[in-house]
Amino acid sequence: QKEVEQDPGPLSVPEGAIVSLNCTYSNSAFQYFMWYRQYSRKGPELLMYTYSSGNKEDGRFTAQVDKSSKYISLFIRDSQPSDSATYLCAMEVRGGSEKLVFGKGTKLTVNP
Amino acid sequence: EADIYQTPRYLVIGTGKKITLECSQTMGHDKMYWYQQDPGMELHLIHYSYGVNSTEKGDLSSESTVSRIRTEHFPLTLESARPSHTSQYLCASSDRDSSYNSPLHFGNGTRLTVT
Numbered sequence: 755q756k757e758v759e760q761d762p763g764p765l766s767v768p769e770g771a772i773v774s775l776n777c778t779y780s781n782s783a784f785q786y787f788m789w790y791r792q793y794s795r796k797g798p799e800l801l802m803y804t805y806s807s808g809n810k811e812d813g814r815f816t817a818q819v820d821k822s823s824k825y826i827s828l829f830i831r832d833s834q835p836s837d838s839a840t841y842l843c844a845m846e847v848r849g850g851s852e853k854l855v856f857g858k859g860t861k862l863t864v865n866p
Numbered sequence: 867e868a869d870i871y872q873t874p875r876y877l878v879i880g881t882g883k884k885i886t887l888e889c890s891q892t893m894g895h896d897k898m899y900w901y902q903q904d905p906g907m908e909l910h911l912i913h914y915s916y917g918v919n920s921t922e923k924g925d926l927s928s929e930s931t932v933s934r935i936r937t938e939h940f941p942l943t944l945e946s947a948r949p950s951h952t953s954q955y956l957c958a959s960s961d962r963d964s965s966y967n968s969p970l971h972f973g974n975g976t977r978l979t980v981t
Contacts, residue, residue: 756908758908762906788969790970795974795975796974796975797870797956797958797972797973797974797975798909798956798970798972799972800969800970803969842909852897852899852911852914852922852924854911854970855908856908856909857908858906858907858908859906859908
């Protein structure tokens with residue numbers, strides 16, 4: 755069983771839709787959870803960072819962590835064509851990054 | 867936009883050739899990393915460095931080697947390229963401080979094709 759599972763999609767939604775992206779994980783020791791966004795032919799960039807359980811909001815983006823279910827989500831409200839990208843979840847036991855475990859990424863297309 | 871640069875962006879090369887993928891960052895970050903990314907697959911760490919003269923192998927076995935002679939420079943070398951090395955290689959850096967405020971900054975990658 756992979757440590758991190760992420761549905762690769764692709765996911766196609768109309769502009770303005772609410773998007774939900776999800777990852778599940780098996781290692782209960784993970785404490786730091788991240789979402790990276792990767793545009794085509796670019797490197798990933800950090801979108802959201804959360805520690806432990808709960809919600810974190812940043813503009814149209816909300817990251818949610820449910821440690822009891824080993825499940826994390828990224829919600830995008832009022833989605834825009836510029837949100838079209840691949841979204842990668844990532845997590846680690848402690849801060850340090852060299853032990854970061856990534857999901858496969860979900861490719862999202864927002865249609866105008 | 868992150869100040870981390872990778873060259874070349876695209877490389878097509880024949881089997882058996884020696885290649886070096888360049889990575890430089892201007893942020894003064896101590897930690898640097900090389901990841902391999904294949905379509906539809908997870909990013910896998912192949913090398914990392916804590917600072918000058920420090921290099922470590924990552925989780926994914928790789929025939930490549932790295933060096934860290936200067937803080938800003940972290941090149942990756944393949945002595946004899948093979949078709950199995952065809953992939954996208956992403957370089958990244960982060961501050962030495964291991965708090966959660968030190969995310970990875972990625973370059974835009976080198977897409978390598980070995981024929």
